[in-house]
Amino acid sequence: MTINVSDAPIRSILEGVIKAGNMNVLIDDSVQGNMTLHIEHVTPEEVVDVITESQNLFYDKSGTVRYITAGRNHEREIKYYTWQLQYTTPEYVAEAVQAMIPAAKIKHHSLSNTLVVGATKREAQLINKLVAQLDKKPLQVDVSVRIMSIDRKALKKQGIEWDWSTWSNEGGSLFSWVGHIQALEEKGDAEILANPHIMAMNGQAAHILIGDRVPVAKEHTKQGEKTTSVSYEEAGVKLNYTPIIHADGSVTAAIEAEVSTPVLVPEMKAYRISTRRAKTVVRMKPDKTLVIGGLIGKEEMEHFRKVPLLGDIPLVGKLFQSRYKTSKETEVVIMLQARPIQDEEQNTVATELFPSIEGGDKDKGI
The missing domain is CATH 3.55.50.30 (Phage tail protein beta-alpha-beta fold)
Structure with missing residues (x-):
């Protein structure tokens, strides 16, 4: 040309x-x-x-x-713009801005949750779009938990045998036992221990403890001598639940379940902890119930009987007394449902951009 x-x-x-x-x-x-x-x-x-x-x-x-x-x-003049963040931290956004525009001059103030960037007008427009993507209200999920204790013999009669190796992220055995467990509950073979609800933030772990802190005996050996100390530990049902919420309403959850049973050691006046654990990652749909089983425990009970009056006679009374032990296998089953919380304001971002006095621009905004 x-x-x-x-x-x-x-x-x-x-x-x-x-x-x-x-x-x-x-x-x-x-x-x-x-x-x-x-x-x-x-x-x-x-x-x-x-x-x-x-x-x-x-x-x-x-x-x-x-x-x-x-x-x-x-257009290439550097001005200073301010973003008042609502949900995320200025440090997090500053790192993303620096990666996108290495030459940008970035300052942040944690107490006021404010991000200040020295940039051109065009760069500020790009940063504004980035802030709108990052400064969103976190998604949350409402988790309904039912913790049940079920007679092991009753489970076997129902034909329920937990096989963790066959459980997959698409469902299968993870979701197929709800009807059987409800039938056991109606017959009195299943007991509800707790029915808590928790709110879990997207990507953040939520914790449940149904139990108490009990004195636990620990033996130590030093220079050939054995000593016993007592410390307090948590016992009961623990559940850690970390969700990743998807656009279709389903939730991929990393789940860790633990059942700790205190066993009394009479001579030490303390307990030893018997622990059962289960761990899985599964994708849950809002209308599905996840069942975690296989947490088997054994309860041992000591019984005492005597013949009235005769059993109380000194010396010979023992002839009219009897002691015996029985054991009962129980299984703790955890049932979960996850429902993402719909929030109409979760995608709204309030950002106000103020050019600096040095920039000489009297217009507010970009």
Whole structure:
């Protein structure tokens, strides 16, 4: 392409070059004035670059449709903009901004949860979009938990045998035992120990403890001598639940369940802890109930009987007394349902952008 014009309107020259080069460029009304241009053997793109550089025009090539406007130096002027964050931390957003615009001057204030960035107007527009993506109200899930103690013999009669190796993230055995357990509850073979609800934030672990702290005996050996100390530990049912919430309403949950049973050691007046654990990662749908089983325990009970009056006679009374032990296998079953909380305001972000006084821009916003 060859151009040879004298004192011609800049806008007309650009329009002719853009049309000849079949380019997608929008020329702002602010582009005015005349110029003289003599140039040979160049492409339309090179001509546009020469004109915008020599005439102090701003040429934005970032989008599918490019645009040219007056005041290139003005557009590159650094100003300071402020974002008041609502949900995330300024440190987190600052790291993302620095990765996107390495040259940006970034400051943050943790107490006021404020991010301050020195950038061009165009860069500030990009940062504003980034902040809108990062500063969102965290998703939450409402987890309904039912913890039950079930007679092991009754479970076997129902044909329930937990096989963790067959459980998959798509469901299967994880969700198929609800009807059987409800039948056992109706017959009195299952007892509800607790029925808590917890709110879990997306990606954050939530914890449940149904139990108490009990004195636990621990033996130590030092220089050949055995000593026993007592410390307090948590015993009962523990549940750790970490959700990842998906757009379709399903939840991928990392679940750790633990059942700790205190066993009394009479001579020490303390307990030893018998622990059963289960761990899985599963995808849950809102209308499905997840069942965690296989947490088997054994309860040993000591019984005492005597013949009235005769059993109380000194010395010979033992002849009319009897002691015996029985054991009962129980299984703790944990049933969970997860329901994501719908919040209409979760995607709203309140950000106010204020150019600095040094920037000289009186307009608020970008």
